[in-house]
Amino acid sequence: MQIQEALIALLVLGPLVFGLLMLTGVKGVLRNALVAVAGVTTIGAGVALPFYSGAIAPDVGLPTLITTLGNWIEPMVILTVLVIGFSIRSWPVRIMALIQLGLCVAGLLMSRHEPVEETKLVVDSLAMIMVLIVSVIGSLIALYAIGYMNGHEHHAPATAASNNRFFFVLISFLGLMNGLVLVDNMKWLSIFWEGTTLCSFFLIGHDGTPEAKASARRAITINVFGGLAMSVGVFLAAHNAESESLSVVMSKGPVVLLPIALLAIATMTKSAQMPFQSWLLGAMVAPTPVSALLHSSTMVKAGSYLILRMSPGLEGTPLAAVVAIAGAFTFALTSALAIGQSNGKKVLAYSTIANLGLISCCAAIGTPLAYAAGITILIFHAISKALLFLCVGTIEQSIGSRDIEDMGGLLFKMPLTTNIAIVGMISMMMPPFGMLIGKWMAIESAVHFPIVLILLVLGSALTIFFWAKWLGRITTTSYHEKYTIESISPWMRTVLAVIGIGVVVASICALPIYEQVIRPISLLTFSEQASNANISILDSVSAFLGWPMIIVIGAIIMALATGTLLFKPSRLRLPYLCGENVDSDETTYTFRSIADAPSTAMLTSYYLPLFGESRITTWANPLAALIILSLLGVLFI
Amino acid sequence: MIIPQTPLMVVLLVILAPLFGALLCGIDRRITARAQGRIGPPILQAVYDTIKLLRKEPMLLNRVQIVYAYLHLAFMILAMLLLVFGQDSLMFLFVFAFSTLSLVLGGMCVRSPYSRIGSQREIMLMVAYEPILILLMIGFYLVNGHSFMLSAPMTAAKPMLLSLPLLFIGFLVVLAIKMQKSPFDIATSHHAHQEIVKGLTIEYSGPYLAILEIAHFYEMALLFFFIVLFWSSPVWVGIILASLSFFLMTVVDNAFARLTSMWIFKFMWTGALILAVTNVLWLYWASK
Numbered sequence: 001m002q003i004q005e006a007l008i009a010l011l012v013l014g015p016l017v018f019g020l021l022m023l024t025g026v027k028g029v030l031r032n033a034l035v036a037v038a039g040v041t042t043i044g045a046g047v048a049l050p051f052y053s054g055a056i057a058p059d060v061g062l063p064t065l066i067t068t069l070g071n072w073i074e075p076m077v078i079l080t081v082l083v084i085g086f087s088i089r090s091w092p093v094r095i096m097a098l099i100q101l102g103l104c105v106a107g108l109l110m111s112r113h114e115p116v117e118e119t120k121l122v123v124d125s126l127a128m129i130m131v132l133i134v135s136v137i138g139s140l141i142a143l144y145a146i147g148y149m150n151g152h153e154h155h156a157p158a159t160a161a162s163n164n165r166f167f168f169v170l171i172s173f174l175g176l177m178n179g180l181v182l183v184d185n186m187k188w189l190s191i192f193w194e195g196t197t198l199c200s201f202f203l204i205g206h207d208g209t210p211e212a213k214a215s216a217r218r219a220i221t222i223n224v225f226g227g228l229a230m231s232v233g234v235f236l237a238a239h240n241a242e243s244e245s246l247s248v249v250m251s252k253g254p255v256v257l258l259p260i261a262l263l264a265i266a267t268m269t270k271s272a273q274m275p276f277q278s279w280l281l282g283a284m285v286a287p288t289p290v291s292a293l294l295h296s297s298t299m300v301k302a303g304s305y306l307i308l309r310m311s312p313g314l315e316g317t318p319l320a321a322v323v324a325i326a327g328a329f330t331f332a333l334t335s336a337l338a339i340g341q342s343n344g345k346k347v348l349a350y351s352t353i354a355n356l357g358l359i360s361c362c363a364a365i366g367t368p369l370a371y372a373a374g375i376t377i378l379i380f381h382a383i384s385k386a387l388l389f390l391c392v393g394t395i396e397q398s399i400g401s402r403d404i405e406d407m408g409g410l411l412f413k414m415p416l417t418t419n420i421a422i423v424g425m426i427s428m429m430m431p432p433f434g435m436l437i438g439k440w441m442a443i444e445s446a447v448h449f450p451i452v453l454i455l456l457v458l459g460s461a462l463t464i465f466f467w468a469k470w471l472g473r474i475t476t477t478s479y480h481e482k483y484t485i486e487s488i489s490p491w492m493r494t495v496l497a498v499i500g501i502g503v504v505v506a507s508i509c510a511l512p513i514y515e516q517v518i519r520p521i522s523l524l525t526f527s528e529q530a531s532n533a534n535i536s537i538l539d540s541v542s543a544f545l546g547w548p549m550i551i552v553i554g555a556i557i558m559a560l561a562t563g564t565l566l567f568k569p570s571r572l573r574l575p576y577l578c579g580e581n582v583d584s585d586e587t588t589y590t591f592r593s594i595a596d597a598p599s600t601a602m603l604t605s606y607y608l609p610l611f612g613e614s615r616i617t618t619w620a621n622p623l624a625a626l627i628i629l630s631l632l633g634v635l636f637i
Numbered sequence: 638m639i640i641p642q643t644p645l646m647v648v649l650l651v652i653l654a655p656l657f658g659a660l661l662c663g664i665d666r667r668i669t670a671r672a673q674g675r676i677g678p679p680i681l682q683a684v685y686d687t688i689k690l691l692r693k694e695p696m697l698l699n700r701v702q703i704v705y706a707y708l709h710l711a712f713m714i715l716a717m718l719l720l721v722f723g724q725d726s727l728m729f730l731f732v733f734a735f736s737t738l739s740l741v742l743g744g745m746c747v748r749s750p751y752s753r754i755g756s757q758r759e760i761m762l763m764v765a766y767e768p769i770l771i772l773l774m775i776g777f778y779l780v781n782g783h784s785f786m787l788s789a790p791m792t793a794a795k796p797m798l799l800s801l802p803l804l805f806i807g808f809l810v811v812l813a814i815k816m817q818k819s820p821f822d823i824a825t826s827h828h829a830h831q832e833i834v835k836g837l838t839i840e841y842s843g844p845y846l847a848i849l850e851i852a853h854f855y856e857m858a859l860l861f862f863f864i865v866l867f868w869s870s871p872v873w874v875g876i877i878l879a880s881l882s883f884f885l886m887t888v889v890d891n892a893f894a895r896l897t898s899m900w901i902f903k904f905m906w907t908g909a910l911i912l913a914v915t916n917v918l919w920l921y922w923a924s925k
Contacts, residue, residue: 408748411701429738431731440727443771444785447778450921454914457775461767468738468760472745472753477699555707563703573696575749576839589748601750606757608899 003052008121008182010045011135014038015175022168031164032146032491038171039139046135046178050128070187075104077194081224084201088217096228103235110239120184120245125521126375130181130305133382137297138174140495144390145170145289147489151397152287159208166206170293173199177298181305186234186244189306193230193266196299197223203290204283215282222279226269233262250313260313261631263306264323271303271356274330274624280353284345288393291345296352297386301378304359308374312525315366318634321449326627327361328452330354332459333620338466340611344392344402347466348385351428354459355381355435361452362442372522373441376514380434383506384427387499391421394492404470405604411477414486416493418474420500425471429463433507437514469605577601639791642722654717658854659683661861661883668887687850693843698747705743706845710852712736717859723788726774730767733859737763740849744837755836759824761898765905766811772913773808776801777866779920787866796868798878803916805867807909809882812860814901816883818890823898 018038026034078100085093149163173196180192197220205216237259238244241252249256272280272295283295293299307314307323314320331354338350355377362374394417395410396402410418427433439460446453506513574581577591582598593599609615640646663680670677679685697703716733719725737759744756774785780800781789790797798805814821825836833839838849864882865875896904 430735431728436731440731443727447775447783450918453775454772454917457768457771460771461764464734464738464767465760465764468741468763469757472742472756472760475701475742475746476748476753477701477746478748552708552711555711556704559704559707563700571694571696573698575698575747576751576834577749578751578834589750603750603753606761610899 004049004123007045007049007052008123008178010041011049011131011178012175012182014041014045015171015173015178019168019170019172019175022164022171025164027164031167035142035146035167035171039143042135042139042174046132046139049123049131053123053128066188067185070185070191071108074187074191075101077191077198078104080198081194081220081227084198084220085224088213088220090217090221092221093224096224100224100228100231103231107235107238121182122184122247123182125517125524126305126308127181129375129379129517130301131178133301133379134174134177134181134298137382137386137499138177138293140499141289141293141297141386141390142167142170142174144292144492144495145287147491147493147495148287148289148393148397150489156287157207157209161202161206161208166203166287169199169202170289173203173294173299177302180302184245184247186237186246186249189246190227190230190234193270193302194224194227196270196294196302197227200283200294200299203294204286206286206290209285212285215279215285218282219279222269222276226266226276229262229269230266233259233266236262246309250310252313254317256313257317257319257635258632260310260317261319261635263310264314264319264631265628267303267307267310267360268326268628269303270306271300271360272353273303273326273357273360274333274353275621275628277330277334277350277353281346281349284343284349288389288396291349292386292389292393296348296389297382300352300356301382304356304363304374304378307360307363308371308378311363311366311371311374314364315526318637319631320364320366322627322631322634323364324361324446324449324452325455326624326631327357327359327364328446328455328459329620329624329627330357331361332455332462333616333624335459335462335466336611337613337616339462339469340607340609340613340616341466342404342605342607344395344404344407344470345389347404347470348388348392351463351466352381352385354463355385358439358442358456358459361456362445365445365449365452366526367445368522368526369441370445371525372514372518373438373445375518375521376434376441377438379513379518380427380438380506380510383499383503384424384433384435387424387496387503388421388428390492390496390499391417391424394488394496395421398486398488404473407470407474408476409478410474412484414488415484416486417488417496420496421474422471423500423503425467425474427503427507429467433503434510434513437510473605639723639788640721647718650718650721651714654858655851655854656684657861658857659687661857662854665883665887668884669891672887672891683850683854687847687854690847690850691844695843695845697842697845698749698840701746702743702841703845705739705746706841706848708739709736709743710848710855712739713852713855713859717855717862720787720859720862723786723791726777726785726787727771729787730770730774734763734767736852736856740837740852743841747840749840751833751836752838752840754833755824755839758833758898759837761902762814762821762824765902766814766909769804769807769811769905769909769913772910772917773801773804775917776804776913776920779917779924790866791869794870796870796874798867800920801867801916803912807913807916808864809885810905810909812864812882813886813889815856815860816886818886820889820893820896821901822890823895823901 015038018034021034022031078097082094082097082101085097149166153163176192176195176199180189180196183189183192200223201216201220204219205212234244237249237256240255240259241249243249249259269276280295280300284291314323334350334354334357338347338354341347341350359374359377362370362377392402395407395414398414399406428435430436443456443460446456574583579591579593582590582592589601590598591601660680662683666682667677667680712732713736716729716736719729719732741756741759744752744759777790777797778785780797781793817826825838838846841849861879861883864879865872868875868878
């Protein structure tokens with residue numbers, strides 16, 4: 001137990017300490033080394049944690065000092081938000097922060113005479129999965145950032161903040177996230193929650209351009225709104241259920257419906273569910289490691305993680321149906337929105353929002369199968385999406401564009417990054433990768449909620465569209481005799497390769513991970529449903545997973561064999577263009593047109609105006625807001 | 638009707654299914670020819686064509702094309718086996734979809750405008766019909782006592798068609814799309830008489846085109862088997878049903894002009910989808 005506690009301290013406090021060291025103004029190699037050490041220790045601690053925890057290691061009590069400390073840190077965090085509210089001159093942020101401050105003081109005054117409740121940590125399997133995601137993927141992204149930010153420094157605008165501040169926030173964030181995951185006390189939970197909001201604000205505004213400032217402002221406004229919902233929820237829960245422990249509150253049933261609804265709203269703001277999605281899209285102006293770390297694999301997952309934790313509390317309440325519908329609605333609509341986008345990062349962002357919607361939908365459905373689906377998507381999405389964001393960032397830094405239409409021929413120009421990106425994209429949609437298994441289970445578990453089901457069905461069909469389009473564009477290539485070797489920073493190359501291999505290994509191990517980790521969590525959480533028929537579907541997941549992998553590998557080997565044996569460069573041809581081809585190195589699209597004049601064929605992919613942003617959001621946002629309002633409405637029925 | 642899951646059966650299916658598919662294509666061509674007042678090719682013409690293609694010299698634009706051709710075929714065979722052995726219906730759909738996706742990616746990986754247009758249209762078609770197929774599986778689930786296994790409709794006493802009439806109509810449209818029949822042959826067609834020439838498969842030739850053809854034969858067999866599921870006991874009614882459906886496709890093919898891809902998408906997501914959703918909701922209502 002001693003080691004376990006030390007590891008937890010290292011996971012939560014370690015990054016904060018390393019982050020503060022950044023502020024001393026270290027430069028160059030020393031700073032890189034410091035970031036690397038911080039990353040490697042966090043990875044080590046995250047990986048070691050499961051080995052030093054018992055099979056079921058539920059609660060770890062903390063000294064009362066921690067609780068007292070929490071009472072003082074909370075107002076300080078809120079004051080920071082208030083100061084930001086003043087510095088960016090935003091009335092909504094100021095007002096919301098003031099209300100939070102009021103609640104905080106009121107809470108302190110009211111609880112003065114009660115005995116102090118022990119602050120607990122939850123170190124169960126779900127928490128450890130999340131810690132692994134945060135510490136391993138988060139740290140890898142921090143390592144990637146070393147290479148990326150060195151490049152970024154050269155072409156960043158003059159207004160950009162220093163790289164030291166950037167790394168301070170980036171690394172401290174890992175500690176805050178680990179704290180958020182492990183803590184059971186809701187006061188501490190909201191401290192960490194607000195902390196991640198602040199990190200997000202600073203990182204999005206890093207470049208200091210008007211666009212970055214506006215995005216940072218939007219991010220903090222929406223997230224402070226979520227923070228406010230959470231503070232009110234926590235305050236009411238402490239009042240109604242007389243406990244600040246999340247797990248206790250979730251087991252209290254009807255008395256805490258309003259707090260649960262408010263917490264659910266908080267999770268929706270954090271995981272950027274419709275109509276709160278705009279902050280996540282704005283966040284794309286930040287340097288790539290930020291979008292990869294905060295906005296795809298970790299911070300937005302805080303919302304998903306919390307809603308999964310709340311799943312037992314939601315089960316059987318009228319709230320569950322509304323949360324499920326809201327999640328499914330977000331899944332379908334943001335998948336549609338992704339079709340209309342040619343900006344690669346925006347497509348990734350919309351796809352992220354869609355998957356987060358799917359997770360909260362699964363959490364709300366509240367069956368063992370749905371819960372397992374939610375966790376599966378949580379894990380595999382984090383790995384794949386982090387990889388994809390990093391790939392797009394690398395491509396953008398190299399070709400100076402994030403437009404999908406500019407990504408043709410990359411397979412020749414940047415073979416490593418492009419191949420890894422292809423692996424990432426395939427892992428989002430193809431059997432036997434984990435994401436598909438998650439989606440499969442999600443649809444099967446939604447089968448008793450017709451509305452949710454239809455939304456999921458439509459959404460998953462739309463998903464194919466934008467992935468196929470992008471995958472098609474990025475794999476487009478003409479034949480080249482030789483292969484090129486791209487020149488990118490060794491930090492970036494290593495991290496891309498490591499996560500790329502991670503994606504493949506994770507999908508080969510998808511079945512063991514499911515059997516050994518996810519299924520037991522799900523059965524433990526919904527132990528009362530364990531005798532139900534739902535379990536049989538949970539078991540049947542394993543039925544055919546081995547097959548596709550074998551066939552894919554077989555086909556690739558066969559193709560490579562025949563391709564290299566039979567295929568001679570003399571058998572290469574130029575494409576059919578309805579006229580004589582003009583042979584040139586640059587393009588194979590040019591042909592002899594009327595009067596032998598060379599003419600070039602142009603072709604872009606479908607970006608249907610039907611799925612344009614303004615066209616969909618004008619009706620979808622109000623509708624989504626209505627769904628969320630009805631979350632409060634169902635309480636009065 | 639349950640098919641034993643033995644290695645022998647796998648071998649038999651892998652060998653016989655494409656022959657059956659080729660036969661269906663041959664009959665289709667024969668009927669079309671007769672309708673147009675021609676005699677038409679021999680029934681086994683598709684087989685002769687494929688053998689001839691296999692013996693030609695391979696010509697390609699790049700090496701990646703080969704990988705996608707094999708993936709298309711491999712996933713199509715897998716999808717067929719999943720279906721015939723009554724495995725999980727959604728997994729079947731995903732594998733089936735990935736097979737088509739490999740074809741699309743094969744068309745998109747070359748710098749050829751016609752091939753790319755065809756691929757884009759094929760994706761559009763996939764998005765158009767995928768919801769109908771998933772809803773059909775949900776329909777099977779609701780009718781067959783909450784089982785996602787495809788073995789359930791195979792053993793059901795009451796024919797699926799009677800419980801899922803609207804979904805069956807929806808499926809017929811999907812069938813027309815999958816069989817590349819006019820008015821839905823916008824991505825590629827057998828006759829190369831459209832404005833994007835041969836579309837999706839234009840840059841494939843020789844043995845690699847043969848691979849795509851063989852995959853198409855498997856697909857035909859798969860679709861035929863799928864219709865049999867709608868009336869699996871007694872199985873001969875299902876076979877008649879499937880034959881009639883295929884005949885209907887031939888008639889439709891010869892009776893309609895082509896449509897635009899957007900039109901098909903809108904049609905599928907309104908008309909066909911409403912039919913499918915109505916059928917599913919009605920099953921929910923009936924089970925309450």
